[in-house]
Amino acid sequence: MMMGKILRVNLTTRQITEAPYPEVLARQFMGGAAAAIKLLYDEVDPRVDPLGPDNKLLVSLGFLAGTPAPVTSRVAFVAKSPLSGTVGYSNSGGYFPNELRATGVQAIIVEGKAEAPVYLWIGDGRAEIRDAKEYWGLNTIDTQYYLQQSLHDGNIRVACIGPAGERLVKYAAIIHERRAAGRKGLGAVMGAKNLKAIAVRGSQKVPLADEAAFKEAAKVLYAAMKDSPVLYHRFRNFGTAGNVELTVGQGDMPARNFLEPAGEEYLAIGAQAGTGYRVRHFTCDQCPVMAAQVRAVSSGPYAGYTSEGPEFESLYSLGSDMCIADMGACIAMDRLCDELGVDTVSFGATVAMAMELYERGILTRKDVDGLDLKFGNHEAAVAVLRKIAYREGVGDLLAEGSRAAAERIGGDAPKYAMHVKGLEFPGYDPRGLKSMGLNYMTAFTGADHSRGHSEQEVFGIPVPQAVDRLAIEGKAALTIFNQDVGAAVKDSSMLCTFVVRLALLPKNLGPTVVADFWRAAQGYDVTPEEVVRVGERLTNVARVWNLRAGFTRASDTLPDRLMTEPLKTGASKGHIISPADRDRMLDEYYSLRGWDARGVPTPERLAALGLAALTADLPRP
Amino acid sequence: MPTVTVRTMFELARVVGRPSVQLTVGAGATVRTVLQELADAHGGLRGCLFDPGTGGLLSYLFIELNGRDIRSLQGLETPVGEGDALSVLIPVAGGAGSNDNAP
Numbered sequence: 001m002m003m004g005k006i007l008r009v010n011l012t013t014r015q016i017t018e019a020p021y022p023e024v025l026a027r028q029f030m031g032g033a034a035a036a037i038k039l040l041y042d043e044v045d046p047r048v049d050p051l052g053p054d055n056k057l058l059v060s061l062g063f064l065a066g067t068p069a070p071v072t073s074r075v076a077f078v079a080k081s082p083l084s085g086t087v088g089y090s091n092s093g094g095y096f097p098n099e100l101r102a103t104g105v106q107a108i109i110v111e112g113k114a115e116a117p118v119y120l121w122i123g124d125g126r127a128e129i130r131d132a133k134e135y136w137g138l139n140t141i142d143t144q145y146y147l148q149q150s151l152h153d154g155n156i157r158v159a160c161i162g163p164a165g166e167r168l169v170k171y172a173a174i175i176h177e178r179r180a181a182g183r184k185g186l187g188a189v190m191g192a193k194n195l196k197a198i199a200v201r202g203s204q205k206v207p208l209a210d211e212a213a214f215k216e217a218a219k220v221l222y223a224a225m226k227d228s229p230v231l232y233h234r235f236r237n238f239g240t241a242g243n244v245e246l247t248v249g250q251g252d253m254p255a256r257n258f259l260e261p262a263g264e265e266y267l268a269i270g271a272q273a274g275t276g277y278r279v280r281h282f283t284c285d286q287c288p289v290m291a292a293q294v295r296a297v298s299s300g301p302y303a304g305y306t307s308e309g310p311e312f313e314s315l316y317s318l319g320s321d322m323c324i325a326d327m328g329a330c331i332a333m334d335r336l337c338d339e340l341g342v343d344t345v346s347f348g349a350t351v352a353m354a355m356e357l358y359e360r361g362i363l364t365r366k367d368v369d370g371l372d373l374k375f376g377n378h379e380a381a382v383a384v385l386r387k388i389a390y391r392e393g394v395g396d397l398l399a400e401g402s403r404a405a406a407e408r409i410g411g412d413a414p415k416y417a418m419h420v421k422g423l424e425f426p427g428y429d430p431r432g433l434k435s436m437g438l439n440y441m442t443a444f445t446g447a448d449h450s451r452g453h454s455e456q457e458v459f460g461i462p463v464p465q466a467v468d469r470l471a472i473e474g475k476a477a478l479t480i481f482n483q484d485v486g487a488a489v490k491d492s493s494m495l496c497t498f499v500v501r502l503a504l505l506p507k508n509l510g511p512t513v514v515a516d517f518w519r520a521a522q523g524y525d526v527t528p529e530e531v532v533r534v535g536e537r538l539t540n541v542a543r544v545w546n547l548r549a550g551f552t553r554a555s556d557t558l559p560d561r562l563m564t565e566p567l568k569t570g571a572s573k574g575h576i577i578s579p580a581d582r583d584r585m586l587d588e589y590y591s592l593r594g595w596d597a598r599g600v601p602t603p604e605r606l607a608a609l610g611l612a613a614l615t616a617d618l619p620r621p
Numbered sequence: 622m623p624t625v626t627v628r629t630m631f632e633l634a635r636v637v638g639r640p641s642v643q644l645t646v647g648a649g650a651t652v653r654t655v656l657q658e659l660a661d662a663h664g665g666l667r668g669c670l671f672d673p674g675t676g677g678l679l680s681y682l683f684i685e686l687n688g689r690d691i692r693s694l695q696g697l698e699t700p701v702g703e704g705d706a707l708s709v710l711i712p713v714a715g716g717a718g719s720n721d722n723a724p
Contacts (some may be wrong), residue, residue, distance in 0.1 A: 098673030229681040245630040249708045250685065264640050271713065272631060312714065398646040432688060458684030459712040466692035469685075485711075498714065571628070571706055606704045 001026050002207045002522055007127055008121060011193055012053060012112030012614030016127050020574045021106050028610060030518065030531070031106065033076035033089050034538040035493035036060035039109060040078055040087060041541050041614075046549035047456030050082035050185075051168055051192035053113040059159075059198065060098075060108075060548065062494025063521055065102030065211050066206040070216055070225075071496035073098040073285040074177075075159075081184040083193075083346065083401045084172045084422035085549055093284040093496060096176035099157040101204030105303045114194035119147070119160075122200045132196040136166060139339040140175035147199050162189040162341025164389040164557035168192055168602040170426075171346035175338055178308040179284075182343040184423065184445060185401075202289075212293050217516040224503040224513070231289060232504045236281065239293045240498070243312035243427070244270035246458070250430040250469075251570025255320040256375055256424065257560055258351040258418050261429060261570040262320040269319040269327050277327055279400035280310055283494070285321045291498065295331050301379075302332035309345065310334035313449065316427030317348025322355060322381055329378035331384060342388035349424035351384055355365050355396075356416050369393040406469075421446035430607060431562055432572025433457045435467070435475040438585045439483065442558040444542035450482035450490075454499055456577065463508045470572065476588035487515055487536030537609045540595075544614050553599040556586055597619075623648065623703040627653055631711050646701065652686060653697040655707055670709070683710040687694045 003021035011167035021031075029035040036058035048054040054585025057079045064072035075097040081088025082320070110120070114129070117136040121128045134150075141164040158176060165172035165187030173180045190196070206358045208214050223538035225231055234242065244266060247253035267273065285294075296306040310318060310330050313443030317332045319325065337344045348392060348526050351373075357363040358373040365372065369387065371380040371394075387395025397405050402424050406417035418425050430437030439452035448570045455550035456478060457469035464481060467474065488512035490497050504510040518526050530603050546555075557563075558577060566574045577585075594605030603615040628641045631695055637659070644662075656678075660667040672679055684691045685708040691699050701707065 007642075064630045205709060229679075230711075230713055234681075234711070238713045244629075246710050246712050246714075249628045249630055249689065249710050313632075459714075460685075460690055460692075460710070466690050468689050468693045470688050502714075571685065571708055577686075578715060 002209055003031060004061075004101060004104050004206070007105050007108045007122070009108060009110045009127070009129065010112045011110065011114040011118065011195060016129065018532045024207065028534070028537060030063060030492045030534050032060055032062035032152070032494040033078060033091060034078050036107065037089065037320045037538060037542050037545075039082070040109075041545050044080060046080070046545050048080060050080040050085065050088070050167035051188060053193070054191070055080050055189055057108050057110040057186065057189050057193065057195070058107065058218055059110070061097055061101050062492065064517055064608055065260045066099045067208060067521060068286075068363060069111070069214070070221065071287050071289070071499045073287075074494040075100065075181070075497065076494065077174055077181045078493070079186055079189040080186045081186070082168070083185035083446070085353060086421050086423075086546050086551065087444050088189070089445055089491070090174070090181040090183045090186055091491070091494065092174075092176065092179045092181040094177045094179040095285045096157040096159050098445070099202060099205055100200045102204050103200055104202065104204050105460055106265055108198070110193060110195060113192065117194050117196050117322065119197040120195065122198065122202075124202050124204060128216050135196050137163065138588075139163065140341050141339055141480065144177070144195055151209070155200060156198045156199050156201045158197050161190045162339060162389070164341045167189035167389070167390060169342060169391065169397070170401045170404065171343040171350075173337070173340055173341050173343045176337060180338060180343070183345060183448070185343070188343050189394045199319060205569065208521050210520045213520035214517070217513065217520050218256065218581055219515055220509075220516065224507060224509055225289070225499060227474055228503040230504070231499070233248035233499065235291050235502060238271035238274070239291045240312040241271035241293065241310070241315060243426070244315055245272065247428065249571065250432060250458075251318055251567060251572040252429045252458070253316055253427055253576055255431045256323050257356045257416065258322060258425070258429065259356070259565055261572065263569065265325050267322045268325045269315045269330055273327055277331065285286055286516045286582045287496065289499070292558070295412055297328040297331050300328050301473045303327040305332040305335050307334040313426045314344040314348070317345045317352075321348050321352040324378045324381065326378055329382070333378075334381060336382065336385055338582055340385070342385065342389055345426055346389065346401055346424045347385060349418055350398050350405060351381055353402045353406065353416050353418065354384070357409065362411060362413055367394065370439060377394055391530055395420055418446055418561070422445050428458060428565065429562075429572070430558065431567050431575045431617060433469050433480045434577060434581070434585070435469075435482070436444070437558060437562070437577045438475050438479045438589060441558060441586065442589060443483070444478065444539065445548055447604055448495065452486055453501075454482060455505055459501070461501070461506055462504055471573055472585060476592050479589060480592055483539055484532055484535035485510055486535065487538045493517070493540060502548065533609065535609060539610060540606060540609055541610070541614065543599075543601060544617055547600060547619055548617055553586070556599060557582060623650065623701060623705070625701050626706045627655065627659060628706065628708040630709075632708055633666065633669050633711070636663050636669060650692055650701050651697065652684065652699045652701060652707060655701055656697075656709070681711060683712050684708065685710065
């Protein structure tokens with residue numbers, strides 16, 4: 001086995017220890033997020049206060065990080081989510097992951113709480129907890145810059161939090177370079193630990209069991225990428241913003257807090273419009289695609305703002321969900337979210353809810369600090385963003401996320417909070433995408449497009465088969481396919497989701513590519529079927545942890561709006577996921593998973609997955 | 622004589638002049654005839670829809686009729702009727718790839 005070591009960093013005692021990577025984590029979970037979630041299962045009581053010292057932050061790399069394989073410089077951050085209370089997991093790509101692996105580290109377990117702000121320094125063969133008082137209060141861009149300057153090395157890579165993480169905003173992000181592990185509020189977990197940053201610089205080569213076989217596996221991946229009719233030809237030029245045009249065409253891009261689908265006016269924040277703002281392309285480490293679009297605003301009220309994005313989900317949350325069809329405003333808010341360390345999706349969705357509450361009179365102008373918080377008012381949205389990051393005025397309320405804020409407002413307010421298990425929706429309306437809806441209901445992180453994304457419904461990828469996105473039939477099996485294959489290929493092995501989607505999934509090559517890389521990198525065989533089994537194992541471990549945290553079948557649901565209010569316009573007009581649809585899909589989903597009618601994994605299924613030890617933790621019948 | 626709304630994107634919309642257009646087609650029309658009539662009406666469109674070598678649809682196109690992938694219906698031979706909505710989509714961040722847009 002060629003995995004790097006695990007660092008255990010106790011911020012309370014200031015002790016750092018290191019250990020070899022446990023073989024069982026490698027064999028059963030293949031590293032990455034899957035291993036981190038198993039560590040969470042083993043080490044964190046699901047009922048802990050997510051912002052208390054007993055929560056732990058797991059930082060975990062895939063087995064391909066730091067190797068010559070392309071599109072694998074990605075890192076998983078895992079903890080109990082302060083936003084949802086579920087397993088909290090977010091990943092991001094860039095340069096930090098490969099640099100961390102070059103220090104010899106595969107994963108970090110951060111536990112306890114420092115007395116005063118600190119940062120964690122990891123270099124070749126050494127790690128230290130260092131004072132971070134001079135960085136506390138800085139935004140994420142300046143934190144990275146001044147750490148590099150202070151340490152006299154511009155090649156140091158830094159993952160850090162901004163003011164939002166320091167103030168425990170429930171959807172604070174972790175930022176490295178201009179990339180965000182944005183969702184689930186893991187930046188607040190760092191803030192609660194007084195951990196401002198993790199700075200890394202290494203020079204070690206990652207050992208490979210069979211370099212020749214590794215080159216062959218890489219050739220297969222490169223060939224699949226080259227063979228894609230869209231990866232280099234279109235995705236590079238438009239990035240994920242191309243989903244605006246696609247989902248407007250499908251009638252599935254939410255607008256006005258899910259009251260309506262985005263119409264053609266939102267093409268003003270689409271990929272085509274975005275090319276007018278693009279100043280250059282950018283990329284993660286060792287990625288030949290270069291699909292990141294650096295966009296700059298050169299006129300109007302937001303002139304001078306530059307952003308590496310916004311990506312599609314942010315164009316929905318900062319744009320259509322708040323009825324803002326203004327690319328300049330979206331670029332500015334994207335930039336500000338990154339600087340302040342705020343998740344763009346939960347921010348936009350929470351403010352969209354507040355805008356609806358304001359227009360309905362549930363929140364008054366006085367409640368929102370005198371702002372005219374109506375849909376479409378981007379100046380007010382920018383003002384609220386700053387208030388949230390610093391928890392000032394109404395920002396202190398909205399910093400809690402849509403579910404908690406609505407509960408605190410009381411009355412009818414919770415009806416307008418668009419979330420599953422406390423996690424706000426991304427940019428795909430499930431009323432026109434039934435498998436996506438089932439995925440939102442059952443994903444272990446809540447309404448999460450990065451788990452079990454319904455590639456077949458959204459993009460027409462006919463693998464395992466072409467589907468009718470408006471039908472209920474067959475969606476349980478499809479959702480399980482997407483969740484398990486996705487978990488194995490993207491969350492465990494940590495291949496870039498876009499390369500998986502554009503180049504590997506159309507040929508159903510993901511598990512095979514991972515198996516070939518695993519054999520070459522780690523030195524022992526695994527079949528593509530066993531790779532998919534890793535994904536299923538991850539899903540079950542996370543499910544049992546969530547059950548122990550108090551989630552039940554009743555938590556696997558959608559907001560009433562999506563179950564009772566049909567879409568009024570567009571190509572998905574008239575569609576909902578009714579409570580009966582929900583129940584039918586859930587019954588079938590649980591049954592196919594080998595779970596009982598409560599959504600509890602059966603001891604037999606757990607045993608078949610090599611997880612018999614979890615049986616003792618199952619809720620009683 | 623059914624009237625069909627056709628939604629397009631990117632270069633298709635550029636050639637057509639707008640993202641959606643209404644087209645009146647003959648009785649018994651199919652998805653194929655709608656696309657052919659659209660291509661006849663807009664000179665540069667044919668090359669954006671059809672592979673010049675095979676005559677089939679370009680592999681990355683994703684076509685929905687009333688929100689349903691035409692491959693889950695009768696493909697290009699799916700009949701269209703009054704008030705139908707045909708979406709000709711290009712999933713740049715998804716990539717249909719090795720699909721079955723056969724001639």
